[in-house]
Amino acid sequence: MKNEMRENPLEALRALFDEKTDGIVVFDLEWNQNSYAPNLRMPHEIIEIGACRLGPQGEITDRFSELICPRLYKRVDKHIRQVTGITEQELSSGRSFPEVIADFMRFCGDAAQLITWGRDDYPVLRRNLEYYMQPSPFSPPLDAQLVFGYAHFGDAHRQMNLHAALEETGTLLEVPAHRAVYDAECTAALLPAVSAALEGLGEEKRAELSGILERERRIADSVLRSRPTRHTVQTDALRDDAVTNLLCPLCGRKTSFIVPWFDAGRDRYEAIGQCPQHGKAEGQMHLKRGSNGCLIMHQRVLLAAEDEAAAVKEAYRLFLLTPPAKRHHRLCMEEVRRVSPKQNFPTKKG
Numbered sequence: 160m161k162n163e164m165r166e167n168p169l170e171a172l173r174a175l176f177d178e179k180t181d182g183i184v185v186f187d188l189e190w191n192q193n194s195y196a197p198n199l200r201m202p203h204e205i206i207e208i209g210a211c212r213l214g215p216q217g218e219i220t221d222r223f224s225e226l227i228c229p230r231l232y233k234r235v236d237k238h239i240r241q242v243t244g245i246t247e248q249e250l251s252s253g254r255s256f257p258e259v260i261a262d263f264m265r266f267c268g269d270a271a272q273l274i275t276w277g278r279d280d281y282p283v284l285r286r287n288l289e290y291y292m293q294p295s296p297f298s299p300p301l302d303a304q305l306v307f308g309y310a311h312f313g314d315a316h317r318q319m320n321l322h323a324a325l326e327e328t329g330t331l332l333e334v335p336a337h338r339a340v341y342d343a344e345c346t347a348a349l350l351p352a353v354s355a356a357l358e359g360l361g362e363e364k365r366a367e368l369s370g371i372l373e374r375e376r377r378i379a380d381s382v383l384r385s386r387p388t389r390h391t392v393q394t395d396a397l398r399d400d401a402v403t404n405l406l407c408p409l410c411g412r413k414t415s416f417i418v419p420w421f422d423a424g425r426d427r428y429e430a431i432g433q434c435p436q437h438g439k440a441e442g443q444m445h446l447k448r449g450s451n452g453c454l455i456m457h458q459r460v461l462l463a464a465e466d467e468a469a470a471v472k473e474a475y476r477l478f479l480l481t482p483p484a485k486r487h488h489r490l491c492m493e494e495v496r497r498v499s500p501k502q503n504f505p506t507k508k509g
């Protein structure tokens with residue numbers, strides 16, 4: 160019996176799965192966007208879903224490949240066309256997102272462990288589902304890129320692209336690059352190498368990886384919110400409740416601040432809120448300038464572990480120790496240049 164288990168090329172990888180997992184589905188998405196006029200409810204629109212289902216030994220038992228006729232962005236972004244080769248004509252023959260996603264859900268079944276290469280696909284999938292007001296039945300996928308980076312290079316943040324990883328591990332596969340289903344197949348082909356690299360890790364390293372993956376799942380399940388504001392200056396935006404409200408990622412109710420929004424550096428604000436029911440929530444916020452000169456708020460909120468909340472609290476304590484003149488340097492500069500948005504940021508129409 161034991162021998163039989165050892166012979167499974169995915170054994171070490173399977174140890175990272177949820178216990179209730181039934182089956183493995185590797186998927187990949189292609190999406191389209193309009194960088195000049197993004198719709199903030201769905202900045203990235205999925206145009207292709209590709210996936211393969213794996214048997215117990217990691218062999219491919221079924222494939223899924225569907226193009227999606229876009230609702231928002233009919234023109235294929237130049238870069239995306241170059242990378243994927245997908246044309247507008249092809250897309251117009253695709254089915255709608257609700258139709259394709261219903262088929263994809265059936266393909267996945269109820270309890271499959273999802274796997275992707277990289278962490279970008281799942282948030283896009285969730286946002287597309289939200290746009291069509293469909294509840295998401297999916298749990299966060301396992302990020303094979305992260306596991307590979309950690310196991311192979313000892314660094315979870317070492318992001319090697321799929322084809323470089325195929326080369327690195329000497330995995331040979333003759334498939335055209337960058338279409339969703341082929342990328343899913345490449346990821347599936349890499350899994351035995353990822354699993355083998357995991358086997359070489361000591362107990363301590365494996366425990367550390369589990370911790371990293373647990374936080375990744377919370378990040379993947381975090382709530383993303385983007386909204387335009389009428390403000391041109393960050394300090395004004397930070398006085399606006401509509402911008403600063405920190406909502407619990409589980410129940411959506413307003414949390415009360417334990418740590419208020421503060422400038423955590425690198426253009427990022429952080430805060431900690433408390434939901435009476437679900438505990439601490441960590442907020443991260445960027446204020447980016449839109450093409451009309453006004454600020455656009457981008458917020459991410461995730462449930463925070465106690466040590467993570469404590470780390471943010473400590474960063475806030477250090478922030479308060481910084482002399483205000485230095486602390487608000489960037490904000491002060493904006494105050495000095497307070498001018499109307501049109502003067503400062505001429506738009507094409509203006």
Ligand SMILES: [Zn+2]
Pocket residue numbers: 407408409410411412434435436437438
């Ligand atoms: Zn809550």
